[in-house]
Amino acid sequence: MLKFIVRRVFWTIPVLLVVIFLTFIMMRQIGGNPFRQSERAVPEAVQRNLERKFHVSDPWYLQYGYYVKGVFTFDLGPSLVVRGREVNDIVKEHFPKSVELGLYAFLFAIVVGIPLGIVAALKHNTPVDYAAMFFSNVFHAVPSFLVATLMIYYISLKAGTLPTSGWSSWEHKILPSIALGFAPMALFARLVRGTMLETLQQDYVRTARAKGLHYRRVVGLHVLRNSLIPVITAAGPLLGFIITGSFVIELIFNIPGIGQYYVTAVNARDYSVVMGLTVLLSVIVIFANLIVDILYGILDPRTRDARA
Amino acid sequence: MRKHSPWLWLALLLASLALVAAGCGGDDEEAGDTGATTAEGGTEAAEQVITVNWGTEPPSLDPGLASDVTSANILFNIMDPLVKLDDDLNPVPAAAESFETSEDGKTVTFVLRDDIKWTNGDPVTAQDFVYSWKRTVSPELGADYAYQFYGIVGAQEYNGCDPKKDDCAALADKMGVKAVDDKTLEVTLTTPQPWFIQQAAHHSFLAVNKKAVDQFGDKWTEPANIITNGPFTLERWQHNSNIDIVKWDEWRDADSVKLTRVNGRMISDGLTAVQAFEAGELDVNNQPPSPDEMARLKETPEYEQYQGLGTYYYGVNVKNITDAKQRRAMALAIPRQSIIDNVTQADQIPATGFTPEGMPGYDAINPDSPWTPTEGDMDQAKQLMEEVANPKTDITLYINDSPGHREIAVAIQAAWQELGIKSTIKQQEFQQYLEFLGPPPNNDVDVYRLGWIGDFVDAINFLELWTCESGNNSTNYCNKEYDALIEKARNTIDNDERYEIYGQAEDILFGEDGDVPVLPIYFYTYNTLEKESVKETFEINLLDQIDLTKVVVTE
Numbered sequence: 001m002l003k004f005i006v007r008r009v010f011w012t013i014p015v016l017l018v019v020i021f022l023t024f025i026m027m028r029q030i031g032g033n034p035f036r037q038s039e040r041a042v043p044e045a046v047q048r049n050l051e052r053k054f055h056v057s058d059p060w061y062l063q064y065g066y067y068v069k070g071v072f073t074f075d076l077g078p079s080l081v082v083r084g085r086e087v088n089d090i091v092k093e094h095f096p097k098s099v100e101l102g103l104y105a106f107l108f109a110i111v112v113g114i115p116l117g118i119v120a121a122l123k124h125n126t127p128v129d130y131a132a133m134f135f136s137n138v139f140h141a142v143p144s145f146l147v148a149t150l151m152i153y154y155i156s157l158k159a160g161t162l163p164t165s166g167w168s169s170w171e172h173k174i175l176p177s178i179a180l181g182f183a184p185m186a187l188f189a190r191l192v193r194g195t196m197l198e199t200l201q202q203d204y205v206r207t208a209r210a211k212g213l214h215y216r217r218v219v220g221l222h223v224l225r226n227s228l229i230p231v232i233t234a235a236g237p238l239l240g241f242i243i244t245g246s247f248v249i250e251l252i253f254n255i256p257g258i259g260q261y262y263v264t265a266v267n268a269r270d271y272s273v274v275m276g277l278t279v280l281l282s283v284i285v286i287f288a289n290l291i292v293d294i295l296y297g298i299l300d301p302r303t304r305d306a307r308a
Numbered sequence: 309m310r311k312h313s314p315w316l317w318l319a320l321l322l323a324s325l326a327l328v329a330a331g332c333g334g335d336d337e338e339a340g341d342t343g344a345t346t347a348e349g350g351t352e353a354a355e356q357v358i359t360v361n362w363g364t365e366p367p368s369l370d371p372g373l374a375s376d377v378t379s380a381n382i383l384f385n386i387m388d389p390l391v392k393l394d395d396d397l398n399p400v401p402a403a404a405e406s407f408e409t410s411e412d413g414k415t416v417t418f419v420l421r422d423d424i425k426w427t428n429g430d431p432v433t434a435q436d437f438v439y440s441w442k443r444t445v446s447p448e449l450g451a452d453y454a455y456q457f458y459g460i461v462g463a464q465e466y467n468g469c470d471p472k473k474d475d476c477a478a479l480a481d482k483m484g485v486k487a488v489d490d491k492t493l494e495v496t497l498t499t500p501q502p503w504f505i506q507q508a509a510h511h512s513f514l515a516v517n518k519k520a521v522d523q524f525g526d527k528w529t530e531p532a533n534i535i536t537n538g539p540f541t542l543e544r545w546q547h548n549s550n551i552d553i554v555k556w557d558e559w560r561d562a563d564s565v566k567l568t569r570v571n572g573r574m575i576s577d578g579l580t581a582v583q584a585f586e587a588g589e590l591d592v593n594n595q596p597p598s599p600d601e602m603a604r605l606k607e608t609p610e611y612e613q614y615q616g617l618g619t620y621y622y623g624v625n626v627k628n629i630t631d632a633k634q635r636r637a638m639a640l641a642i643p644r645q646s647i648i649d650n651v652t653q654a655d656q657i658p659a660t661g662f663t664p665e666g667m668p669g670y671d672a673i674n675p676d677s678p679w680t681p682t683e684g685d686m687d688q689a690k691q692l693m694e695e696v697a698n699p700k701t702d703i704t705l706y707i708n709d710s711p712g713h714r715e716i717a718v719a720i721q722a723a724w725q726e727l728g729i730k731s732t733i734k735q736q737e738f739q740q741y742l743e744f745l746g747p748p749p750n751n752d753v754d755v756y757r758l759g760w761i762g763d764f765v766d767a768i769n770f771l772e773l774w775t776c777e778s779g780n781n782s783t784n785y786c787n788k789e790y791d792a793l794i795e796k797a798r799n800t801i802d803n804d805e806r807y808e809i810y811g812q813a814e815d816i817l818f819g820e821d822g823d824v825p826v827l828p829i830y831f832y833t834y835n836t837l838e839k840e841s842v843k844e845t846f847e848i849n850l851l852d853q854i855d856l857t858k859v860v861v862t863e
Contacts, residue, residue, distance in 0.1 A: 032739030034454070037367075037375070039742070040756050043455045043777035044469035050450040052470070083368040083524040093547055149579070157587055164583045165575060167549065254575045256548035256586075259637075269739050 001297060008290050012283070019282045020071060020275065027271055034080040034269040042135070042252025054080050056271070067275050076276035081268045087276035090261060095280070097167060098257035100177055101189035102242040106235075108181035108226055109188050114231070116185070121227075122219070132189065134247060143240055145248045148179035152252070165254035176253040184238055188231055195227040230294070236292030240285035352566065353861040358591040358842055369529040371514035372444035374450040377852050379576075380812035383511045385570075385856045386553055387538040388432070388560075390418050390493075390508045395808045397668060397765045397850060401506045403432065403515075403537070404493075413500025413801040416494040418508075423560045426517050428536045433851070434487035436515040438579045441485050444512055444520075447471055453512040456763065458860055459504060460484045495673040500801045503766035514746050539565050539857045547576055553856075559752045583609075586839045591861075592846055594836040594854075599712055602653040602835075607713040610839060611654055615666050617762035617850040619770065621659070622705075622720070623826045627702050627784045628754045635824040636679045638755075641723045643684035644829055654835050658682045659828035661772075661814045664769045666831075666850045669807030673767050677818035681827060686726060693727050703754035705731045708741040713757055716829070745782040746796045756782060761832070762851065767810045768797060774817065774825060784826035790816050 014300065035050045036042045036241060042050075051057040055066060070077050074088035086294070113136075120132035155175065166172045180208040200223060208218045247259030267275035366379035373383055374383055391399040391407065401407070404418040424432040441460075444451045445467045457463040461484030469476040499506060507513070516528075517535040524533040531542045539562065540553040573590065575581040579594040584607070597605055604619040605611050624635050644658035657665055661674045662684075664745040693699060705721065714735060721731045734752075736744065744750045745758070760780070762769050769834030772778060775794055776786035793813045800806040817823060834848050845860045 030740070031743050033742065034725075036739075036742055039760070041747075042452065043458075045447070045464070046450065046452060046454050048470075049447045049454075049467070051451045052472075053448070078526075081367055082365075083373045084370060084529060090547075121542050152580075152583055157583060160587070164587045164589060165591075183348060228418050252580055254544065254549075254573070254577065254580050256574075262550065267738060281522065 001294075003296075005290070005294065008293070012286050015286060016279060016282060020068060020279060023275055023278045024067060025278065026275075027266075027269070027274055028285075030269075031271040033295075034271060036200055037081060037268060050080075052201050054078070054272075056080075060289075067272075071275075071279050076131055076279075077272040079265075079270055079273050081265070081270040081273075087272050089275065091258070091276065091280060094258045094261055097255060098250070098259055100173075101167075101180060101246055101255060101257060104173060105181035105184065106158070106179035106239060108177055112181075113121035113185035113188030114192050114228075116188040117194075118196060118219075118224070120189065120193040121196035121200065132276065133193070136186035136189040138180045140190070144183055145252055146175070146178055147182050148249055148252045151175050151179060166253075167255045167257075168254070172253075176249050176255060177184070180242060181259075184242065187234060187238070191230050191234060192227055195230050196223060199223045199226050217257045228282070232292055232295050236288045237285065239288045240281070309470075312664045318482075320565060335646050344849045351452075351863045353841065355577075355860050355862050356567045357574065358567065358572065358594045358859065358861060359589065361584070361590050361595055362551055363574065363576050363595050363772045365574050366551075368532070369470055369542070371511050371516055372449055372451045372453075374511055380511045380852075381543075381854050382553070382572075383514060384853055385538060385540050385748055386534075386536045386542055387511075387514045389422060389511070389514055390437070391422075391505060392458045392855070393506065393509050393765065393849065393851070395849075398504070398667075399509060401511075407505055409502075409505070409801075413502065414497045415463065416497065416504055417488075417493045420493065421560060422491070423774075424537060425558070426535050427556065427558075428517070428535050429543055430517070430518070430519070431490075432515060432537050433490045435490070436517065437493050437513075438516045439484050439518050441513070441748065442480050442483055443485065443516070445749050446480065446748075447476060451512070451743075453510075456507065456510060457511050459499070459501045459507075461495050461498050488858075495762065501798065502801050502806065503764055503768065504779050504802060506766065509762040540570065550574065557651050561609060561857070565857045570664045570856055572604070574681075582837070591839045591842050592836060594848065595608050596654075596809060596835060598717065599651065599653060605837065606653070608837070610837045610843070612838050612846075613838045614658070614834045614836070614848045615664075615850055616834045616852060617661055617664050617666055617765070618655075618832035619659055619664050619828055620759045620832065621662070621757070621828045623756050623758060623783045623827045624747055624824070625782075625784055626825050628705065628751075630824050631696045631699065633692050634699050635827070636822070637689045638724060638729070639677075639679040639728060639824050640681065640685045640689035640692065641727050642680075642720055642827060642829060642845075644680070645682045646684070647716055647719050648830055651719055652712065652830070656830035656831050656833050657848040661815065661818055662826065662828050663770045663810065664762070664831035665774045667762070667770075668765060668768050669767065669803065669810065672804070672807040673810040673814055675811065675814040675818045675822075677814075677822065678820060679818060679822060679824055680743070684723060686723070689727055693729075699729070700754065703728050703731050703797055704752055705733045706731060706741065706744060706756040708754050708757075709735050709737045710738070745783045747779065748784060749782045753782075757781075759832070765851070767807070768794070771810060771813050785823065787816065787823065796801045838858050 002068055035209065055063060061301050079085050090292060116132050116136065120129045122131050135260050156162050162175055163172050205218060205223060206302065208222060246257060250257045250259040262277050363796060364378055366374065366382060367376060368374050369382060371383055374380060374606045388403040390404040392400060392402045401421060403424050405421040406419045409416050418666055420434060426432060439456060443449060445454050445457050445463045447467060447469050448471060454467045462479060462482040466476065466479040466483050469479050488494050507700050520528040520533060522537040527533055531545050534542050536542065540561045541556045543554045544550060544552040554566060554569045575584055575595065578595050578597045581593045581627045582597050582601060584590050585593040603703055630634055648656050648658060660676050660680045663673050667673065705717055709718050717733050721733060723733050744753060745756055760770060760773060761831045769802055770795055773780045792812060793809055795805050797809040802808060834852060838846050841861050842863065845858055848854055
């Protein structure tokens with residue numbers, strides 16, 4: 001197991017290098033001027049001064065070298081657009097908020113989605129099952145920003161119970177977490193239901209029941225554990241998606257997270273911020289996948305043996 | 309056979325608890341929320357605190373680097389400019405107690421007040437201004453607005469210096485700004501610029517405190533480090549979230565400031581901002597709502613509208629659409645009032661020239677162009693089109709992807725269709741759009757949309773756009789006669805005389821024989837939502853500036 005982990009961590013480096021290279025090329029390809037943020041043209045002298053200051057007029061291989069060096073010394077450089085702020089500062093200040101939002105959404109998805117799927121599977125083909133699946137289908141299909149806007153309208157504006165936007169107190173955190181968590185919740189419900197239904201048909205379940213074990217123990221211990229495997233498969237990249245895909249929710253609820261920064265930086269051509277955030281997010285996705293693989297080993301002895 | 313697992317119950321219980329907690333969340337108010345909010349005007353409220361929406365996060369609060377409206381407004385209230393603008397946009401003393409221009413118009417002298425100081429106790433001196441202005445022009449800082457100083461002797465040369473190759477320090481010394489003594493600032497201009505004193509009300513002309521900059525470098529604008537000299541101080545800056553400012557009791561005119569605190573959210577999404585306002589979380593929202601919300605919001609008593617010094621226009625690539633008659637016809641066909649009533653819906657003013665209404669001298673400057681009738685004149689347009697020898701009937705119309713532009717473009721596309729011109733709308737992402745426009749514009753561009761917002765209050769700021777060398781002229785229009793007029797205006801000190809020259813320049817563009825290189829559509833307005841308790845005193849001036857020292861919360 002340890003060898004496995006070390007090898008995977010080691011492979012992170014070449015993957016990162018490729019990610020940096022691709023992002024670098026793509027950002028250069030789309031052109032644009034990071035120093036022009038309005039319709040007003042930048043005077044020549046000013047443009048030259050800025051290009052000189054931020055090394056943007058250096059040959060491409062030099063710039064690429066700077067970035068790679070920056071990544072491995074954890075110095076992601078200054079923002080080209082938000083003057084006076086370092087990318088490291090931006091990450092330190094805004095990233096934890098996105099992670100928090102992502103985690104709450106994830107928790108919501110698990111706490112509501114998994115039980116929902118279990119109930120649906122256990123009450124297969126009853127109205128409970130149909131209701132649960134209808135509910136989950138709807139929330140998988142409806143886009144998160146629509147859910148968000150409706151919630152703000154009915155819960156915040158009409159009922160006046162929760163604030164409309166912001167991220168300061170615990171009341172602010174409820175609606176965005178639910179809005180972001182709805183779609184993953186629906187996904188988990190369907191996955192759990194599907195796998196449980198399949199597992200319940202398995203021979204070993206029938207054997208356990210025949211042996212006289214309590215149904216609850218059978219379900220709770222054996223069936224559930226095996227049904228969670230596809231959920232974990234989905235959870236890994238989903239966590240990455242929630243953290244990155246929260247841009248819309250962050251915009252609607254005015255949450256100062258990294259998502260807003262990322263999209264704004266691409267539009268503004270803030271090269272250092274885009275590079276820095278891409279690297280950060282790649283690392284997260286890579287490690288999320290690594291954790292998923294490790295969890296497999298714990299949950300499913302079959303993969304453990306295959307690996308050894 | 310037992311059907312329910314205890315895990316199941318636990319999970320469902322947790323889920324329902326969470327929902328119940330969500331439903332029962334109290335109606336908490338944030339710290340420092342407003343006091344009375346009833347509709348009656350008149351008496352001052354006990355608690356003079358308001359919550360505003362600054363809009364987007366300011367990229368920088370350094371006066372040398374700030375280039376957007378949010379930064380400008382915050383700076384305007386935490387710093388003390390040399391002059392401010394009154395309701396008629398004339399300069400009035402602020403940090404400077406007096407100012408005068410020499411007879412030849414090339415030397416401007418500001419005398420500073422004795423009672424102005426920084427929050428660290430130091431007095432504000434003329435040397436502070438010299439240091440700050442030279443810093444903004446320095447090539448190392450890379451300031452966007454360095455060009456505002458190009459009217460000062462030596463500034464353009466200093467700004468264009470390459471620190472690696474030339475001796476920039478020597479050029480800095482030659483820049484025409486100096487402190488005659490602690491309280492007297494003398495500025496030497498390259499040509500007479502009668503608008504210079506007014507221009508000094510712009511935030512790039514603010515002083516910064518050298519000690520703060522030296523000690524904290526890039527981080528000197530953080531609340532813990534910043535040293536200011538204005539009516540408010542920066543108390544809290546949570547990036548992308550809040551900026552709160554509080555009254556500074558030691559400001560020179562602190563007695564006249566009623567507000568004790570201004571809390572600021574930063575909500576850039578129009579819909580979220582409106583919802584926050586309607587939920588009572590904001591006292592003022594000046595983020596424009598989306599056009600579909602406009603109709604409903606205009607009916608509310610909180611809606612307020614201000615004139616803006618800006619022009620929305622369509623530029624024409626005169627190398628592609630070469631015949632002035634076709635351009636005039638295209639201008640005639642645009643149904644301006646209809647677009648304003650049905651598309652933009654913010655009571656903008658239909659443009660009849662390029663310089664917007666509100667500009668001093670507007671009556672003399674505005675050509676009341678025969679080519680820009682308020683409702684459009686399709687018959688005359690069609691007649692004129694027939695006189696065009698080789699009309700270009702297949703044109704491209706470039707717009708960027710921000711909200712509102714497409715709807716206007718579609719309306720104009722329909723109007724031109726009637727003239728027999730088929731326009732293909734090409735929408736681009738903002739940065740790519742700017743690259744396409746150059747100048748020089750990409751060959752494929754026939755017509756493009758842009759807006760111009762005034763930096764300072766003189767028509768030259770608008771009219772110099774159409775000179776041959778202007779970096780903002782993407783029309784390929786180059787008329788020596790026009791350039792000569794603008795040059796003449798730069799050297800004309802007498803206001804009325806200068807306004808006459810501006811009028812002549814506008815005539816070259818939009819008069820009977822006008823070249824019409826651009827099709828002006830409307831002059832901007834700013835719209836806000838303001839609670840009744842602040843509506844009376846909260847104002848936005850033509851330059852989109854908000855003076856918080858004048859705001860009073862009423863009962």
